[in-house]
Amino acid sequence: MKAIVQDTYGEADVLRFEDIDRPVAGRGELLVEVRAAGVDAGVWHLMAGMPLIGRPAMGWSRPKMRVRGLELAGRVVAVGEGVTRFKEGDEVFGTGWGAFAEYVRVKEDKAAHKPANLSFEQAAAVPVxxxxxxxxxxxxxxxxxxxxxxxxxxxxxxxxxxxxxxxxxxxxxxxxxxxxxxxxxxxxxxxxxxxxxxxxxxxxxxxxxxxxxxxxxxxxxxxxxxxxxxxxxxxxxxxxxxxxxxxxxxxxxxxxxxxxLFATEPAADLEHLRSLIEAGTVTPVLDRTFPLAQAADAVRYQHAGKARGKIVVVP
Ligand SMILES: NC(=O)c1ccc[n+]([C@@H]2O[C@H](COP(=O)([O-])OP(=O)(O)OC[C@H]3O[C@@H](n4cnc5c(N)ncnc54)[C@H](OP(=O)(O)O)[C@@H]3O)[C@@H](O)[C@H]2O)c1
CATH class of the missing domain: 3.40.50.720 (NAD(P)-binding Rossmann-like Domain)
Structure with missing residues (x-):
């Protein structure tokens, strides 16, 4: 599958659009076909390895996780052992490490059913x-x-x-x-x-x-x-x-x-947001969509701080 990978820290030039192995859902995980992934500010931090206080967790001299991206929306294509809330074919949103890819593993407790009134692009802009x-x-x-x-x-x-x-x-x-x-x-x-x-x-x-x-x-x-x-x-x-x-x-x-604040994306909060979104109380503000192959440009655009609301990449 296609994915955005990096092997060294740096500015967006370190990101490459490459073929890598498709992941497999483990226990308590979903394999999700990514339909859109949000570009949150954390993507730049993990890409750049900054600030340095985060390096013990991110990897000291190179990123521990090669594939960038975290928040996403997509369709479940397989469920791992022990998963009870989702089945193949469900449309979901949530977080999974390596969401700038065609497929990503998502823990069941970091996912919720996609709000019915949102497109995949809009839903991917929500979780983080x-x-x-x-x-x-x-x-x-x-x-x-x-x-x-x-x-x-x-x-x-x-x-x-x-x-x-x-x-x-x-x-x-x-x-x-x-x-x-x-x-x-x-x-x-x-x-x-x-x-x-x-x-x-x-x-x-x-x-x-x-x-x-x-x-x-x-x-x-x-x-x-x-x-x-x-x-x-x-x-x-x-x-x-x-x-x-x-x-x-x-x-x-x-x-x-x-x-x-150290924010996380638990299923309970995603479900709460889903109900607010479906009630029309909250609506994602989308600035632009980039093709996955141009994720480096998307990260540059996000980091420049000019986006009105959110931006997403689409495989
Ligand atoms: N603590 C956590 O767990 C957590 C979680 C997520 C994100 N974050 C952090 O939260 C920050 C914002 O993330 P984001 O995704 O919202 O980024 P963003 O989309 O780039 O938004 C930042 C906004 O700040 C505005 N801004 C820039 N300079 C400003 C100033 N001097 N005064 C007021 N506004 C200014 C920018 O637009 P204008 O200047 O055009 O108004 C921009 O709209 C990032 O540093 C991110 O790392 C922390």
Whole structure:
């Protein structure tokens, strides 16, 4: 089968479109024919091997896993021993390592039935980014005023919709190019290229921009919650994690709750998202689709930060 593989860390030039063996579903796994795979920011990190703190898990001098891609939607072509929730022919979405390929193994507990009202391309854009937004929002439940920094990107477009659905008043921070998109999702907009942040919020999701901890805390209510979700361009060793470590150290000394996030994609969250999507409460925002053979261009495009919402590759 065709897949996107790499044997060294680096920029997108290290990605190759090659023939490799088709995987086989093991115990508790599905073999899924990939119909579309999402390009989340983590793809770049695993490709580049950055930040270095992740290398023990990713592989110190070369990637342990050669095939890139994680979130996907497709059709089940075989089920391993012990699988009870799925059968051959089911349309699913979820995560599986090596999703930039024609087939991928997916653990049963990382999959759900595809939302009936979504195409495969739309469904592939959900698992990583929407689960991240959902889990970040859970850290500050019942927040009346929510600030989403990086509101026009993959995680941000879900965060705005999910926060709105919870009844919160939502403000999204983004560039001019994404202001109409973010407003259309139901948020008030702060265009960071021309406006300063004002006011205070019960919950801040810090998804992009690497603003200083002190700046963010100024815009947090006395007992508010700040969740460090991400941000590109930090140091080689820690990336954007430096600020969450600072938050972790400060948090016990005040009422403000300063938290990091390590998101996962459990079946229960995928099922919850499926029901919100089928009810029309949440809709994936798709910017562009690339052919699998051009996955390197897709990763470059994603990493440039210009995508409105999500991008996907299609085998
Ligand atoms: N903690 C976790 O478990 C977890 C899980 C998933 C992702 N992440 C991280 O979350 C981050 C975002 O991921 P993503 O998939 O949403 O990426 P993305 O699609 O590239 O979105 C990032 C957005 O940030 C905006 N942005 C850039 N500079 C900004 C600034 N100074 N202020 C406000 N917004 C700015 C960009 O657009 P504009 O500048 O045009 O507005 C872009 O829309 C990444 O760093 C990723 O690694 C973390």
């Amino acid at each position: 980014s929407a689960c991240t937004a959902l889990q970040a929002l859970r850290k500050g439940e019942n927040a009346a005023r929510v600030l989403v920094i990086g509101a026009g990107g993959g995680v941000g477009t879900y965060a705005v919709q999910l926060a709105k659905a919870s009844g919160a008043q939502v403000t999204g921070v983004c560039s001019t190019a994404k202001a109409d998109l973010v407003r259309g999702l139901g948020a008030e907009v702060v265009d960071y290229t021309s406006e300063e942040l004002t006011g205070t919020y019960d919950l801040i999701l810090d998804i992009a921009g690497l603003r200083k901890l002190g700046t963010l805390r100024k815009h947090l209510t006395r007992d508010g919650t700040l969740v460090f979700v991400g941000g590109e361009g930090g140091g080689r060793w820690l990336g954007g994690m430096q600020r969450s470590l600072g938050g972790l150290l400060l948090s016990p000394f005040g009422k403000q709750n300063l938290r990091g």
